[in-house]
Amino acid sequence: MVAIAFGFRHNDTLLHQLDARIKLAGLVAVSILTINANMSALVLAFFTALFLLALGKCSPLRCLFGMKWYLVLLACVLLTRTLTTPGDLLIESSWFPATRQGVFIGLLFAGRLLVIALFALLVTFTTRPSHIRSAVAWFLRPIPGIPHRQVATMIGLLVRFIPVILTQSAELDLALRARSIDNRRNPLRRLTFLGMPLLRRTFVTADRLASAMEARCYGLHGTTHQWQVTARDWSALGFLSLFCFLLVALP
Amino acid sequence: MNIIEISGLSHSYADGHIGLQQINLTIARGSFVVLAGANGAGKSTLLKHLNGLLKPLAGTVRLNGVPVEDDLLRARRMVGMVFQDADSQIVGETVYDDAAFGPENLNWPREKITESVAAALDLVGLEAMAERSPHLLSGGEKRRLAIAGVLAMQPEVIVLDEPFANLDYDGVRQILAQIVALHKAGTTIIVCVHDLEKVLAHADRLIILQEGRIAADGPPHQVVLEAEAYGVRLPAAVRLGGVVESWLR
Known part of the structure; x- marks a missing residue:
């Protein structure tokens, strides 16, 4: 939220x-x-x-x-x-x-x-x-050795996928509670039951995302943002x- | 004229599992093809060869006569792919940004991108939501955004993998109306489903896959009668001796 x-x-x-x-x-x-x-x-x-x-x-x-x-x-x-x-x-x-x-x-x-x-x-x-993503890329561009476009894309994906991962986590939590996870006293076990499936789902989502980005021609040379300073x-x-x-x- | 020509296509996965075996197939420009089959029949594997997401073990896929692997960018621009899970296909932080993702990757001028994205969002009825976060959209709206993201790249073929999965009745009708409208506008449509009921009335060809091979291929009203033998549920109307009606009526 x-x-x-x-x-x-x-x-x-x-x-x-x-x-x-x-x-x-x-x-x-x-x-x-x-x-x-x-x-x-x-x-x-x-x-x-x-x-x-x-x-x-x-x-x-x-x-x-x-x-x-x-x-x-x-x-x-x-x-x-x-x-x-x-x-x-x-x-x-x-x-x-x-x-x-x-x-x-x-x-x-x-x-x-x-x-x-x-x-x-x-x-x-x-x-x-x-625009935040483009600004980050603009600031990183002069620094040698930093792939500015990839870094900017990573920031964009992070912003996009934080709500998705939080939603998945909430769904998993509800599913575990529906099967009486609350009865387990050991917090480490509870964390493992939540963490492992969430990690697996996140990797699957990342894999699908990579395919979808590839299908939409993601590469190093795309249209860049046009800055207009007034x-x-x-x-x-x-x-x-x-x-x-x-x-x-x-x- | 054929827009897609597949000859001798075979594919196997790293674990040795065979995905496709000797697929020979041509798809005519402007046609509406339904690809059906049980889970694991090879439908998604076949679709991923159409724009080079998977490389064949043997055989070739040609788009307008040019092998896919000769120009991957051209293949991905020509064949727009809408995946089953819309949530993991949407990469933009806003509806507009997501629709612009493909055209930006194609390095189009900004004016052309703006024009193309506006047209695509207008076509799927999301123009009023351009500034919204995709996370706040409903299931049907997310699916429509995934279609808009592909439409903005102005593809000649649109491939949809299970486009009706997890949608309610209204959501199915909305997506189906988009697909039918695109077909009427001249776009070649390939829809991959395991439930024929929703889309068969609009198709002009039905292909059924089983264990990586083409098991049946032809006009829908003929091929559908064989569907159940290959693990695809016979539509209720056909079972009762009638014909499948459009869900848009």
């Missing part, structure tokens, strides 16, 4: 029209800078991400709801940092040694991960998967540079 909820949605917003290369480069740059960002830069990045999601007609609330399990993970990060960082105790309790410094560092760490996820979501929501894209690149500068410069 996550893959479906966070997939590309066709629309005609400014963000949808931007060049995929700029969006991908922006995502990489913002992710790298966010890893070392301080709290003020993080707050700016968080609200910018929410604003851009709204601009791309992707409800920020819906995004946060869809990320609920990821938010649980972030809450675990916050809690762990709060309880394990030495500093001034928030409450005088030996069984809950939460510190002020721990809360700050926890929020910083969880916030960084949240901002990166929101920007990644923004890119996948507003960019056609085929003034709007250059402006976006300018705004992106300014945003990156602010992330570094904010005290």
Whole structure:
């Protein structure tokens, strides 16, 4: 469901029209800078991400709801940092040694991960998967020894087949539960019963996929994406540079 | 005029199992051929030789007089193949991307691809779903997308392996209507089935395979009477002394 909820949605917003290369480069740059960002830069990045999601007609609330399990993970990060960082105790309790410094560092760490996820979501929501694939191929092309077209095809197939494999896994799980797999206590055995048939089905699917791609003339020389850079894209690149500068410069 | 000529075609698998034995067959341009047989009779193996997905142990397959192995790209462009499992045939992340996959591999100019994909999606009634993820389509829609992916390459022959498998009544009718429309437009159709009921009324030739050999070949109304002897179920209408009616009525 996550893959479906966070997939590309066709629309005609400014963000949808931007060049995929700029969006991908922006995502990489913002992710790298966010890893070392301080709290003020993080707050700016968080609200910018929410604003851009709204601009791309992707409800920020819906995004946060869809990320609920990821938010649980972030809450675990916050809690762990709060309880394990030495500093001034928030409450005088030996069984809950939460510190002020721990809360700050926890929020910083969880916030960084949240901002990166929101920007990644923004890119996948507003960019056609085929454009992401072409952008990856474009960035990899100058690097010698990397088969850029194959790498881009692999990314495309991964995006396409994650929901298929998840569906197959859910079907297998139901079939096993229908035959009382829940009665088995050993989790390793349960995992084997699910994992082995899933692996076999995935290989069969991959084999059929290879035949189907061959039948449709898959090869190394196909029509490539035609990039059209407009003034709007250059402006976006300018705004992106300014945003990156602010992330570094904010005290 | 024959568009496909098969002479002395034999094939065996790596484990020694014989798939096809001495197949001699010609298929006329614009014909509608039904290929039937029990499981393991060699139907899918034969189809995979038509565009070079399998290489013959002996014999040749010619398309318009040219051996398939001489120009594989031409063979795959000429003979569009729709596989039984649509889910593992769809490679695009959106309906449009999937239909464009074949034409892009053929290195066509972008304008021609756009035109061809639009026409193919329009023909199968999926033009309104061009931006949807294939994973969200129904079984019938996925099958129609698989057909569109092949149609976008503008093939002269369309080969369909069990096109009605796992489809409900409405889904079968939709796919059948597409196949009949393509045939009327002049495309050569080869449909591989093990249940004759759904498609026989539209065919002009029925070929039955058994253990890798052609067991019977001829007009459907004659050959169908022998079907049960080769492990293919006789349609109920024929069993009752009537004729098979179209599912499109």
